[in-house]
Amino acid sequence: MKKIIQAVKGTREFYPEQMFARNFIYEKVRAASEMFGYQEWDGPFIEPIDLYAAKSGEELVKKQSFTFEDRGGESVTLRPELTPSLARMIAAKQGELNFPVRWWSFGPFWRYESPQRGRTREFFQWNIDMLGVDSPEADAELIAVGATFLRSVGLSPSLTQISVNNRRLMESQFDSLDIPADKRVDVSNLVDRRGKMESAKWDAYALEIGLNQKQLDGLKDLLGNFDLWKQSAELTRTFAALEALGVRDYVKFDPNIMRGLLYYTGTVFEAFDTSGSVKRAIFGGGRYDNLLADVGGQPLSGVGFAMGDVVAGIILQEARLIPEFQPSPAQVLVTVFDEKLLTQSYALAAELRNMGLNAMVYPEPTKLQKQFKFADKMKMKVALVLGPDEAEKGLVVVKNLTTGEQAQVAREAVLESVKGILKNG
């Protein structure tokens, strides 16, 4: 125990129970994506560091990525995000793809950050994008995909809300406040921090970055105006589409959502759990216009979002929405009575498998008590006993582990009997 080499910091080990939870999320992600016609795809897990150096900030690439030299001297990075790979792959086949492209992916990513609640160094992320259409309705569709996922896992609108804003709307508001272009990044950061700082400190910080009192007052009015979207023709259409898509109850306008200043150019959105138990977003995304230019493609607009499995997993677990773990994929245990009858039990199990039933054999002759205990702990539904009495008469004991009832059944009738129990269980 003491000398065991530890797992790498910030990684998670998926024992079957955790794997079950991860696959639950994966299945729901797949279902929501495919319901809207999106195709599954993936990129390489390792990429040249230059792919990220172009777009992402210097600090991100240098300090928050897993980067190393391979044996050929190339600097490679464990992918910290998927979008640059997406941009490259789209650009490479831009002439032959059938637009609009609707793609989704679920895979591992790595970021060299200090692990905290909701944040690990190795995580899984759902990415989903539509490229080649620039419309408020396309934005609404992506938001609807996210809402559909939330609904499908049982996260109701009272538990989770998707906040929506629009960068162009905010830019025009900043214009009318005469906030100069070179202050926009600082102001974005300022807005992002509003929820984290005390009001007085936030005001002081605003003045510190060079806003005057009038601009600060204007900004506060702006951030408190939850009807602002009505001034935006774009958002008006987006919300109308969300209504039509049947997910309006998940969505609200929030001028405080900025999502940094990264590559988003239009509508942006983030989903949060309303309990505030996890402060990090469940998913976030928006519209981007200039992604392909960096990798040599023709201008192409897209909209998409990403969801990490860590925050989503915590919220699902807290809401008790992850289904009960079923330890054994086989619900039938064929017990082994003794050495002599071992091969007969193996043959019986093989018969059942050939008939399409998942079945497990206890792998050695031992006390039946132990075998039943094993079946119980594995939450199996049926146990079969093939003892000397049964072997002699061509019978098998079929026991329903849920009710405790058991009966001797002709060997030919075992499959039907087992299926009957499983159907009612």
Place this chain on the structure above:
RNA sequence: GAGCCUGUAGCUCAACGGCAGAGCGCUACACUGUGGCUGUAGAUGUUGUGGGUUCGAAACCCAUCAGGCUCCCCA
């Protein structure tokens, strides 16, 4: 990269300078052809790791590793 908190049995935790414990789980038996429930008995361990202080350290000090909370960051 910075600050703070935590680390004791498989799990959750107690003991806070003087014999390392409880609950749950585990194993055995009651029940030698049958699980769950109950009862009885039993085993838990180099107190994360390494060093120091002390007659004596799980406890105090230093270092280190891991987890958590904040700052930073969050593609």
